[in-house]
Amino acid sequence: xxxxxxxxxxxxxxxxxxxxxxxxxxxxxxxxxxxxxxxxxxxxxxxxxxxxxxxxxxxxxxxxxxxxxxxxxxxxxxxxxxxxxxxxxxxxxxxxxxxxxxxxxxxxxxxxxxxxxxxxxxxxxxxxxxxxxxxxxxxxxxxxxxxxxxxxxxxxxxxxxxxxxxxxxxxxxxxxxxxxxxxxxxxxxxxxxxxxxxxxxxxxxxxxxxxxxxxxxxxxxxxxxxxxxxxxxxxxxxxxxxxxxxxx
Ligand code: IPE
Ligand code: IPE
Ligand code: MG
Numbered sequence: 537x538x539x540x541x542x543x544x545x546x547x548x549x550x551x552x553x554x555x556x557x558x559x560x561x562x563x564x565x566x567x568x569x570x571x572x573x574x575x576x577x578x579x580x581x582x583x584x585x586x587x588x589x590x591x592x593x594x595x596x597x598x599x600x601x602x603x604x605x606x607x608x609x610x611x612x613x614x615x616x617x618x619x620x621x622x623x624x625x626x627x628x629x630x631x632x633x634x635x636x637x638x639x640x641x642x643x644x645x646x647x648x649x650x651x652x653x654x655x656x657x658x659x660x661x662x663x664x665x666x667x668x669x670x671x672x673x674x675x676x677x678x679x680x681x682x683x684x685x686x687x688x689x690x691x692x693x694x695x696x697x698x699x700x701x702x703x704x705x706x707x708x709x710x711x712x713x714x715x716x717x718x719x720x721x722x723x724x725x726x727x728x729x730x731x732x733x734x735x736x737x738x739x740x741x742x743x744x745x746x747x748x749x750x751x752x753x754x755x756x757x758x759x760x761x762x763x764x765x766x767x768x769x770x771x772x773x774x775x776x777x778x779x780x781x782x783x784x
Contacts, residue, residue, distance in 0.1 A: 553598060556719035556722045560732075592639060594763065597670075604677045627660070630661075634668070640666060644679050721745060
């Protein structure tokens with residue numbers, strides 16, 4: 537756990553450009569209170585709203601929220617249905633706020649497989665916020681990192697891109713994140729220490745912040761702690777610490 541680490545301030549720049557979050561622990565939050573898991577998802581939606589707003593205020597330009605993995609289809613039907621109902625309520629209720637905050641919505645994942653009502657609500661908000669430029673909010677929905685990589689490989693193959701033309705840049709251009717930077721910081725709540733098929737290609741040099749806090753209890757203050765922790769780190773990208781100091 538790094539929430540207790542003493543961050544030493546070093547000159548590594550300010551706020552991360554791209555923050556990606558694995559919003560985990562809704563179910564445990566609810567059951568520890570004697571509530572149905574669904575109540576945890578409801579509370580988690582409130583946290584997501586607050587975190588979106590705070591990220592935008594802090595100057596994060598790209599925020600990616602792991603909202604529903606491809607593997608999450610294996611959950612009980614009523615839980616899956618509730619998650620998509622909450623998504624539709626969120627989208628309908630937040631459209632005005634997103635526009636006011638100049639936030640563009642995008643989806644990472646295959647939208648054709650989503651429930652019709654959710655797809656319609658997503659398409660409406662994506663279209664209406666397409667011109668917003670202050671922050672991009674990416675919802676990873678029906679998302680699988682491995683499937684995203686395969687999808688990119690299929691697209692490159694269909695375009696006949698092969699041999700030396702198949703560069704990292706060409707590959708990245710076929711991912712959902714095309715045109716956006718890799719996540720600088722990946723946050724996972726609820727004490728689980730794994731990626732769960734999240735942004736596998738893009739996480740190559742991401743910094744990680746793990747916290748025991750369950751997602752419904754993760755507020756703007758802990759977000760700021762995570763960002764402060766990130767700011768105290770030295771990202772080396774393979775170089776030595778001495779080289780980096782000489783560069784600055
Ligand atoms: C995260 O919370 C939300 C989704 C995966 C949709 P969980 O529902 O996974 O909560 P836990 O891990 O069971 O506590
Ligand atoms: C990851 O959480 C997916 C989301 C947060 C949407 P899970 O709760 O599904 O992950 P595992 O199954 O514990 O790895
Ligand atoms: Mg979970």
